[in-house]
Amino acid sequence: MSVLHLSIRNESDISEAVRQSRAMAGRLGFSTTSAYYIATAASELAANLWIHAGGGMITLQRHGARGMELMTVDNGPGIADIDKALEEGFSTANGLGCGLPGVKRLMDELDIASYPGVRTEIKARKWL
Amino acid sequence: MSAKTNIAELSALLEQSRAAIIDEWKRTVMDLVGHKYPGVLSMDELHRHADLKLAAFSAYFASCREGLVTVTKESPLGKMVYDLSSDHDTRGIKPVDTALYLVALKKAISHQLVCAFPDSQEQFVEFLELLHGLMDQLTILSFDAYATTREKVIAQQSQSLMELSTPVIVLWNNVLLLPLVGVIDTIRARQFTERMLEAITRHEGIVTIIDVTGVPVFDTGVARHIMKAVDAAQLLGSRVVMTGISPEGAQTLTKLGISFANVISRVSLRAGVAEALKLVGRRIESIAGAN
């Protein structure tokens, strides 16, 4: 199976996203280290859904012939300043503020689109 | 004809056909589900159940004034369905089969209503409506009962898992070992920190080894929980040695830009134990003459 939609409502849903993304990365042929990176990125994105957006959806899928994509969609408050959110140590919730910049380094591509108050969509991809 | 008259007459009809209903219901249940649970469901028991249920139906109908009242789980009838579902669950009877139980009862009663055909077709339709209204409520309750029982089981299990998963090991005088195993969520992190601080106080822990071999991934959330625990341990005067970070874990922490200040990190638990003992002025040595 190469598409999986997971609803993130509770904290325990985050670990399900971690398990599933790690397993999918393994099936797609990623190395143990890369699979660990992808799972950690999934954990960060899912945790952000839970903490900052009041829940949302994360989709794990194969991307093209040689990649994997993590996509989150939520209808939370949104990210007013995306550059700021990507800054090391910036957090509006007393977190470490290392999640989004970390995802950027763990994955190969990161796209963030946010319409505050309407919809936030984040895509993170990694190639084999 | 008023709803009340209909209810009274339906109730009387049920009373009248009680034996026939029980008989038909027992046979259906045995045919449909009995063979799946040899020795678990007996005809005698089914008979008793049916008898009690129908008595509860009569009592329920007697309590209805202007139409069907809602069956709550506290009412005698609701409680009966609830108990049945949780009893079935503990005896390994599947929820589908419990549902079949109720569906079969609905069928048996409908069938007997047809046999004892009431005065008018109109009244017959009303009877069926009343019956279905009641049985649907009971089916919903039994579903709820099943979910509640399950939730209780899950809550108990996660409680036991939690107790199981935060051991504190006194390795040597003033040296503690706390292995972290599994997903570290907010509740587990809090519990871990509490246990660790309590142990440091009780055993005058000078060195605390936190072994993270069993932590599935190190994300910023886990790192933050561990940092807080480490800070608290240091406030109580204990050094912290962290062991068991995997190579992938270490690389990930670097990518996340996280480093644990004031923490001595060792690859293996063995190296961590050696370091901890050194910090309290001890070391492990081979006995002279042994190899």
Ligand SMILES: Nc1ncnc2c1ncn2[C@@H]1O[C@H](COP(=O)(O)OP(=O)(O)O)[C@@H](O)[C@H]1O
């Ligand atoms: N899905 C989201 N919805 C709204 N805001 C978000 C979302 N994801 C991230 N953010 C914002 O970006 C900031 C930085 O996120 P992150 O780097 O993960 O740090 P942290 O989660 O520790 O605050 C957050 O503090 C929050 O303001």
Ligand SMILES: [Mg+2]
């Ligand atoms: Mg975050």
